[in-house]
Amino acid sequence: MxxxxxxxxxxxxxxxxxxxxxxxxxxxxxxxxxxxxxxxxxxxxxxxxxxxxxxxxxxxxxxxxxxxxxxxxxxxxxxxxxxxxxxxxxxxxxxxxxxxxxxxxxxxxxxxxxxxxxxxxxxxxxxxxxxxxxxxxxxxxxxxxxxxxxxxxxxxxxxxxxxxxxxxxxxxxxxxxxxxxxxxxxxxxxxxxxxxxxxxxxxxxxxxxxxxxxxxxxxxxxxxxxxxxxxxFDPAGLLEQVEELEATGLLAVPTQLDAVVDAQQSLERDTSSLEYVRTGGSVVSERLVERMSEHVTDRVYNTYGMTEAGPNLTFSLPEDQQERPGTVGKEAHTYEIRVVEPVPVTEHPDPEATVDAGEQGEIIARSPGCSTGYIDNPEAEAKSYFEDSESGENGKWLRTRDVARIDEEGYLYIVDRVDNMFVSGGENVYPVEVEQALETHPAVSEAYVFGVDDERWGRVVSAVVVTSEGESVTEAELDEFCREESDLANYKRPREYTIRAEELPRTSTGKIKRGAITDQASE
CATH class of the missing domain: 3.40.50.980 (Rossmann fold)
Known part of the structure; x- marks a missing residue:
């Protein structure tokens, strides 16, 4: 059809x-x-x-x-x-x-x-x-x-x-x-x-x-x-639309939802009609879900996807967000998803090499609703799409290059991009994991992590931290927080910080423009 x-x-x-x-x-x-x-x-x-x-x-x-x-x-x-x-x-x-x-x-x-x-x-x-x-x-x-x-x-x-x-x-x-x-x-x-x-x-x-x-x-x-x-985008105007039209649904990225919550705290519009709020595009934090539940609606649906995949690869119910903070859910309708052993971008992963519960691997996916290639980039297409003996009506496998952890019940948690991973002292570091840990600090609104060259360790962790409005924090306080309050292994702990009040540059879907920030931090 x-x-x-x-x-x-x-x-x-x-x-x-x-x-x-x-x-x-x-x-x-x-x-x-x-x-x-x-x-x-x-x-x-x-x-x-x-x-x-x-x-x-x-x-x-x-x-x-x-x-x-x-x-x-x-x-x-x-x-x-x-x-x-x-x-x-x-x-x-x-x-x-x-x-x-x-x-x-x-x-x-x-x-x-x-x-x-x-x-x-x-x-x-x-x-x-x-x-x-x-x-x-x-x-x-x-x-x-x-x-x-x-x-x-x-x-x-x-x-x-x-x-x-x-x-x-x-x-x-x-x-x-x-x-x-x-x-x-x-x-x-x-x-x-x-x-x-x-x-x-x-x-x-x-x-x-x-x-x-x-x-x-x-x-x-x-x-x-x-x-x-x-x-x-105007959070006050959006809330007005919700109230006047008795809207039942809302599609917005996490950064927009944060702004909506801020506006709602002073405007107190009637948002009781909202039955489903769909978000995704970047990490949906536990704090955002809690704020939305308190001030707007508790019906927040988290999704994970990419342009090549169609609408989304996974889907997480509001109940999932409350019981399993940070999960992007399980595979969406029409999709088959596997988390497999990661390989270099020059190779195709083995669809049979799935990782065990609690382990990390790369997400691959297929669906009749998935795209099958790019118009103008055969080199990139060869890296992103591949077939195996089970392909055919099931379609090509799409390589997401996203690293995820899967729990015993099959729920996925995005760890980071394969492309963002760097090695420090022989250990793999995924920036998003460190960013999520930093963002649990009460004075931090968002964080960006990347690797910088180091003679001894090869690369060490560097962090750009954005403070919440009206808050301040020092490098020493952040370091102590990572040591005492987080579950970060020592090699994942940032060795240098850039602290600022200016928000991180993001795309219209809320994804951090990683290259732009790295260039700024290196200047």
């Missing part, structure tokens, strides 16, 4: 129900979303044929329409991450071989630079601002002039969406998905949260991320529920 087949069923059954609520209060029914995406599909097919279309915009009805349009055309919508520079977007459009570009007012200036550096067969602008580029058409005019009846050659099978990896340590890679793969992800989200057509879920993370699209927007559409758009 394809996602679009499920979407058409929703339109037939719930065409008059609200599909989208924009941040400015505008609403769109499923029938309207279907009509507008059909018009856009016909318009893009007339201009691009079966060419791909890149989209540069914030969370808005228009970008959601482009998502559905990709499924109708069978020609991918390339979902550009708007937090970037023109040069990077040009490379992404080249990687995706995008022949069209749709952009909004907020990204107009960047889009103008992209249009000046790359030729497109069509460029369409969403908004009212003046555009300094030739041949750019108005989005609303394009829709108004288009045929409202879907072209008889559509819907077509093929790629529907292209997502880009976060690029925290390397250049973003283009990952294509077809309608069947995205349907598996959508139905997985429905099953995990029990979404039905009475739900209204707010998406506070950027639409272009896999978790926003395939783990949130698509599941709500499959169920006939309402998606509430939140664009420029």
């Amino acid at each position: 394809r996602f679009f087949d499920a979407f058409r069923r929703t339109v037939r059954c719930h065409g008059g129900e609200t599909a989208l609520v924009a941040e400015d209060g505008r609403t769109f029914t499923y029938a309207e979303l279907d009509d507008r995406s059909t018009r856009l599909a016909n318009a893009l097919t007339a201009r691009l044929g079966d060419g791909r279309c890149a989209v540069l915009g914030g969370n808005s009805p228009a970008v959601i329409e482009t998502m559905v349009t990709g499924h109708k055309r069978g020609a991918a919508t390339a979902q550009l991450p708007f937090r970037g520079e023109a040069e990077e977007f040009v490379r992404m459009c080249e990687s995706a071989d995008a022949t069209g570009l749709i952009f909004d007012d907020d990204n107009r200036e960047t889009a103008e630079e992209v249009l000046a550096r790359r030729d497109f067969e069509a460029a369409i602008h969403v908004g009212d601002a003046d555009v300094d580029a030739a041949g750019v058409e108005s989005y609303e005019d394009v829709l108004a002039d288009a045929d409202p009846t879907l072209d008889e050659a559509l819907p077509a099978d093929g790629e529907c969406s292209i997502f880009f990896t976060s690029g925290t340590t390397s250049r973003p890679k283009a990952v294509p998905f077809d309608g069947e793969q995205l349907w598996y992800g959508a139905i997985q989200g429905v099953m995990e949260h029990g979404i039905d057509r009475t739900d209204a879920g707010i998406v506070a993370t950027p639409w272009y991320h896999m978790v926003s699209s395939d783990a949130w927007i698509y599941p709500h559409f499959v169920a006939g529920a309402t998606v509430v758009l939140h664009s420029d």
Whole structure:
């Protein structure tokens, strides 16, 4: 089955129900979303044929329409991450071989630079601002002039969406998905949260991320529920949306949830309608779960995934968070997960070499909803995807490069990235483990750990520590805390600290930009 087949069923059954609520209060029914995406599909097919279309915009009805349009055309919508520079977007459009570009007012200036550096067969602008580029058409005019009846050659099978990896340590890679793969992800989200057509879920993370699209927007559409758009993150505004719309669901990364809790402590909005809050992207601390439970809702679901995997690889219920702090749960619906003996990136791990309970290993996974490769990077594809004798209908194995510990009941705990591990005195050090220990100190809000060269030990542990608002701490106090209060082995204990009040730079999914911090600390 394809996602679009499920979407058409929703339109037939719930065409008059609200599909989208924009941040400015505008609403769109499923029938309207279907009509507008059909018009856009016909318009893009007339201009691009079966060419791909890149989209540069914030969370808005228009970008959601482009998502559905990709499924109708069978020609991918390339979902550009708007937090970037023109040069990077040009490379992404080249990687995706995008022949069209749709952009909004907020990204107009960047889009103008992209249009000046790359030729497109069509460029369409969403908004009212003046555009300094030739041949750019108005989005609303394009829709108004288009045929409202879907072209008889559509819907077509093929790629529907292209997502880009976060690029925290390397250049973003283009990952294509077809309608069947995205349907598996959508139905997985429905099953995990029990979404039905009475739900209204707010998406506070950027639409272009896999978790926003395939783990949130698509599941709500499959169920006939309402998606509430939140664009420029504002915790007070988000809480207002929850209260006024009686939202039942919320998708936000941990750093956003922390800000929501801070705002809620003074605003005291009514959040009793919230039945499921989905988070992930970075470590979900025990302290965050406790704060959310006290001030917002105790229905926090933790997830773990990556762009290549579709919506998520594992899923942790609120009860799991309380009973097993830090767990990312067990394998998600449609997925098979194994924790195996880690090997260098130049080799493929053995799927049969699973580790025992209590041990650490690398996560590998497969699912019919998983991607099967990259568009433009065969070298990286060969390292990330591999087959074995059991492959075939089960699909290729995806190598995550994430190290996890598995307990006796099969619950996973992410330890770190294989790529982040370094050796100190012959022992493996995983930075995230040390970061989590430091973040239990009452004066520490977040920490970043990395290895620095040392003549005696090869490398030793160095930490950048961010203090909580109104708090202070010394290097000596942190060292004593690691010695006396944590379970860190001596070789994992930081030998030097950088203490600051400035927050760590993160991606839009809440992941630490490790390279940027290491460069700053080394200056």
